[in-house]
Amino acid sequence: xxxxxxxxxxxxxxxxxxxxxxxxxxxxxxxxxxxxxxxxxxxxxxxxxxxxxxxxxxxxxxxxxxxxxxxxxxxxxxxxxxxxxxxxxxxxxxxxxxxxxxxxxxxxxxxxxxxxxxxxxxxxxxxxxxxxxxxxxxxxxxxxxxxxxxxxxxxxxxxxxxxxxxxxxxxxxxxxxxxxxxxxxxxxxxxxxxxxxxxxxxxxxxxxxxxxxxxxxxxxxxxxxxxxxxxxxxxxxxxxxx
Numbered sequence: 001x002x003x004x005x006x007x008x009x010x011x012x013x014x015x016x017x018x019x020x021x022x023x024x025x026x027x028x029x030x031x032x033x034x035x036x037x038x039x040x041x042x043x044x045x046x047x048x049x050x051x052x053x054x055x056x057x058x059x060x061x062x063x064x065x066x067x068x069x070x071x072x073x074x075x076x077x078x079x080x081x082x083x084x085x086x087x088x089x090x091x092x093x094x095x096x097x098x099x100x101x102x103x104x105x106x107x108x109x110x111x112x113x114x115x116x117x118x119x120x121x122x123x124x125x126x127x128x129x130x131x132x133x134x135x136x137x138x139x140x141x142x143x144x145x146x147x148x149x150x151x152x153x154x155x156x157x158x159x160x161x162x163x164x165x166x167x168x169x170x171x172x173x174x175x176x177x178x179x180x181x182x183x184x185x186x187x188x189x190x191x192x193x194x195x196x197x198x199x200x201x202x203x204x205x206x207x208x209x210x211x212x213x214x215x216x217x218x219x220x221x222x223x224x225x226x227x228x229x230x231x232x233x234x235x236x237x238x239x240x241x242x
Contacts, residue, residue: 004031004032004034005031005032006029006030006031006032006067007030007031007032007066007067007068007149007150007182008029008030008053008064008065008066008067008150008182008184009029009030009063009064009065010026010027010028010029010030010052010053010062010063010064010065011027011062011063011064011065012025012026012027012061012062012063013025013026013027013052013059013061013062013063013064014026014059014060014061014062015045015048015052015057015059015060016060021206022045022048022206023045023048023049023052023059023206023207024206024207025061025062025207026049026062026206026207026208027062028201028208030053030150030182030184031182032180032182033176033180033181033182034176034182034183034198034199035172035173035176035182035183035184035185035196035197035198035199036182036183036184036185036198036199036200036201037185037186037187037193037196037198037199037200037201037214038050038184038185038186038200038201038203039186039187039188039193039200039201039202039203039217039228040186040188040202040203040204040228041188041204041228041237041239042188044203044204044205044206045203045206046154046186046187046188046203047076047154047155047186049186049203050073050152050154050184050186052064053066053071053150053152053184054071054073054152055071056073066150068148068149068150070146070147070148070149070150071148071149071150071151071152072143072144072145072146072148072150072151072152073143073151073152073153073154074136074139074140074142074143074151074152074153074154074156075139075154076154076155076158077139078127078132078135078136078138078139079139080127080135080138080139081127082126082127082128084126084127085123085124085125085126086114086119086122086123086124086125086126086127086130086138087107087110087123087124089127089138089142090110090113090114090123090138090141090142090145091106091109091110091145092142093142093145093146094106094109094110094145094146097146109145110123110141110145111123113141113142113144113145114138114141116141116144116171117137117138117140117141117167117168117171118137118164118167119134119137119138119141122134132159133159133160133161133164136156136158136159136160137164137167137168140156140168140171148181149181149182150181150182150183150184151172151181151182151183151184152183152184152185153172153183153184153185153186153187154186155186155187155188155189156168156169156172156185156187156192157169157187157189157192158187158189165191165192166195169192169195169196172185172196173195173196190229190231193214193217194214194218196214197213197214197215198213198214199211199212199213200212200213200214200216200217202217202224202225202228204224204237205237209224209236209237210222210224210225212225217229223235223236224236224237
C-alpha cells in the first residue's frame with residue numbers, strides 16, 4: 001500500500017464524445033509533490049484527461065476527487081486573449097479572482113512569473129507581436145500566477161526550440177524540488193520524457209496499458225512501452241487506422 005499523500009484521486013472515470021469512449025473506467029492517484037507523466041501517441045485522450053482533472057470537462061462515469069482548489073493549467077495552445085497585452089493575459093486569473101490584489105503586488109507577481117519563463121520586458125506587447133514559443137511561455141506564466149499546488153501541463157514543450165524547452169522543463173523540476181508543487185504532464189515527446197524522473201502512465205485505447213518509472217520506459221520489454229519508445233507503427237497499439 002502506498003503511504004504517500006494523495007492530492008488528486010481519479011476513480012473509475014469514463015468519458016465519451018458521442019459514441020466514442022475516450023476513457024474507460026480509469027483509476028489512478030496523483031501524489032503530493034510528484035511529477036506524473038501521462039504519455040501516449042497523439043489523439044489517445046491525454047488532453048481530455050487533463051481537462052477532467054481541472055474541471056473543464058466532467059466525467060460521464062466515475063469521480064475526480066481534488067484535495068486542493070489551487071490548480072493551474074498550461075494549455076497545449078497558448079489560448080491567449082488577443083485583445084489583451086501580455087501583462088493583462090498573465091494577470092487575468094488574479095484580476096478576476098474574488099479577492100483582488102492591490103496594483104503594486106499584482107504587478108510584482110506578473111513580472112516575476114514572466115522573468116521565470118525568460119520573458120522579462122515584454123509585458124506591454126500584444127499576442128500578435130509574439131512568436132509561437134513566446135506565446136506558449138506567456139501561457140505558462142499565466143498558469144503559475146496563482147502559485148498553484150497542482151500544475152497541469154499539456155504538451156509543455158510542443159513547438160518550442162530546444163533551449164526554450166529546457167527552460168520550461170527546468171522550471172517544472174524546480175517547482176517540484178524546491179516548492180513541492182505537484183505536476184501532471186502529458187506529452188508524446190521522448191526527449192521531454194527523458195528529462196524527468198517520475199512515474200509514467202501510458203494511455204492507449206481509453207485505458208492505461210503500462211505504468212513505470214522514467215528509466216524503466218527506456219529499458220522495459222513491455223510491448224506497449226517498447227512500441228512507444230521506438231515510434232514503431234507495428235505493435236499492439238494501432239497508430240494509423242486504415
